[in-house]
Amino acid sequence: MSTIKPGVLVISHGSREPKWVSLVDEAVGKLAARLDMPVYSSYLELVEGRLIQDGITALESKGVTDLLVIPLFISAGSTHVDEIAYAIGAKDVPELETELDLFQVQARVHFGTPMDDDPDVALMVWDKVKALSVQPEKEVVLLIGHGSRHGSFRRRWEQGMSSLGRRVSEISGTNADYALLSPGDVRDKAILWKERGCDVIVAPLFLSEGYFTEKVIPERLAGLNCRYSGHTLLPHPLLTQWMESQAVHLLQSLNL
The missing domain is CATH 3.40.50.1400 (Rossmann fold)
Incomplete structure (x- = not known):
């Protein structure tokens, strides 16, 4: 052998x-x-x-x-x-x-x-944003991922983030939702939750800080008064x- x-x-x-x-x-x-x-x-x-x-x-x-x-x-x-x-x-x-x-x-x-939606990822997400939480029952953690313009790949993004959001909600006691930079529903999702009376805590689903977390996401959310630290999964x-x-x-x- x-x-x-x-x-x-x-x-x-x-x-x-x-x-x-x-x-x-x-x-x-x-x-x-x-x-x-x-x-x-x-x-x-x-x-x-x-x-x-x-x-x-x-x-x-x-x-x-x-x-x-x-x-x-x-x-x-x-x-x-x-x-x-x-x-x-x-x-x-x-x-x-x-x-x-x-x-x-x-x-x-x-x-x-x-x-994807591994339990360890949910714990990491909440660890990175929990300092922004004041009243969990009146907040939503909005997970933001890169996404894809290709249908089958976009659906995988949506399935994984939807499941991850449920895990984050169970851990945190907040609401949770997700949005994608591509096709680009980040601003619409944030506005929707604010209209429901929730404070929006933004959690960027990126490995490390860079162009998307420092420039793209803040630009998409400009003027909406969301809570955003820019902290990514690493370290x-x-x-x-x-x-x-x-x-x-x-x-x-x-x-x-």
Whole structure:
């Protein structure tokens, strides 16, 4: 029987902003300290020398035979998750056309799932906004995600965020709802809840702070007097815990 050596490949989108990358790397570094196997933090784009193929090559050079791939994305509605799964060999055909070339992979690939409505994500969301809460029964936590203009992917965003909203409501005692930057119902949702007499607490569903949280969301909500800190999921210890649970689940599928 051939020897099995697993390794973890974490894949996130990437950013030109060093702080964005450093927060992801910090969380993945803590994951590496918890696992007795090689771990590599890779990026879809924008981080030269740390792209997905770089990660595959680095892990295989350490003798890894089985890649435990963790897609560090907010939603299964991300088209990037679909194209990455295809390019790395986890699915035969992408749902949408992609310019992403097939990766050179010798190891077996075991592909995880995005964050979606995981209970740990709900806890992270509430931790990030609870300081803004005064009277939970008169408030709504409005989750804001990127979304997608592609129908089937948008529905996945909606399904995941709707379920996540229910979890946040159960934890917080507030109302909860969601809105998407694409197709763009953020302002309408905020106005709707204010007309119902609720104070709106905005929770951006993004890994790290950047263009969307610092510019796009505030512009969409301008003049509405919503409560918004701009705090994203990172940094938070539960994100490392979520990645660890993904790795353990994938490892168990190897039947070692």
